[in-house]
Amino acid sequence: MAARKKHYEKIYRTFTASISNAHDCGQYCAPLNDGQPVCCDVENAIPAASPPEWKVMKKRTNLWTKYFPDPDDKHAVKEVESINETCIACVCKGAAKCERDNRMLACRSFPFFPYLTKEGEFVGLGYYWIFEDRCWVISNLQIVESEFVKEFGDAYQMLLDADEGEYEAFLEQSAQMRRIFSRRGQIIPLIDRKGGYLKVLPKSGGKIEKASVKEFIKYGPYVSDMAYKAEVKRMEEIFADQ
Template sequence: MTARAKHYEKMYEMFEASISKRVDCGKMCAPLNGGTPVCCTTDHAVPIVTTGEWRHLKTISEAWKKYKPNDKAGRKIVDDLHEDCRAIECKIAPYCDRVSRTLACRAFPFFPYFTKEEELVGLSYYWTFDDRCWVISNLQVVEQDFVKEMIETYEYLFKKDRDEKEAMVDQSKSMRKVFSKKGKVIPIIGRDGGYYKILPKTKGAIVPAKLSDFGPTGPFVSDEAYHKAIKEEGGDPTGHSLKDAEA
């Protein structure tokens, strides 16, 4: 069974909260990505939606078009797609109208984290974006409304589509494997909005954490690192500061 357009209509209504009402995180990562928020371009990940979501999206928005690959990697993404999925590309970034956001847009950089026993305990993040996504380095901005709405929406989705649940169970398993190998702590924002962690080599045991257990990473550790990364991406760091997020 897969989720249909009407189910996505409901899920979009259920999940409208932003990660933070106070901070526009796109302002913080865009200088590292030619001026467009990292999660709004196909340079780092091509958005994939199910046919059910695509049908709903087309009835409410003209912001999206089918993704047309222009290199080998892009063609492989399209060739490997499940018949029930579509690769798409946003036409309105960086000027988001919010109503056009896919489920993935609304959730990024987070995914529902499942324990080994397949219990959904909270949210963790797509770690390969930790060198560009400012939110990953600033989990303190994530608001409880967002956590609650995201979990409720995904629980609804999982009831409609078993494959979506399997994908997140696999994603969680993969995170445990990668982080354990690297000796890194897995951060989790729990259902209650609290912080939790999984220490390496503890067989997935979840224990309470402090925000300071996670800390910033990559270009977000200091203004110096931020400016260096902006320059490496061909941008001009003048006028950009990590303190901008505190405004």
């Protein structure tokens, strides 16, 4: 059982909400990344499309091409090899040429993935923790609109129901997050699909409780205004020297 073109066509029609109506989050992370929003910069995040998604997208636009990393960039080469085992690593023409209606599911969802319990229930939105130090949204989950949460939930529920491979991948992603946050001794913050917030307790076998967004910690340059301004200044100096 695998997702088909019709599933992605539906996702592109129905998952269109912005993460936030009040904030253009790229304005916060881009100054720390030489002016490029972190998730639109293939040096930071390599988008992956499943084969049916790739077919649908290639019929809609020429925005996307397959991504071939610099052969000297061993890390990127390894990541692309891993993506290409089941999907297609790809790259767009960059943020200045973004076509909103032709964003991949990966773009529409970032920085979130569907968090599944050990039993396989899709309870909420987890985030790709590897971007904690770069993505402003991860440190500001309170700005995520309920409309985005609903559309994300509907899109991924359809995908998980239709595609065993996607289901298994997110089951493993969620298990990995539990392992890592348990080692850290931290709660996993989740946005509840039903509204509000949840936390997965560390070393608890995945026990989930209601949470307040105030319990969720901030990361890196986003811990305070002062830290952010200092980091912007530091990065400006680095980019000016390049």
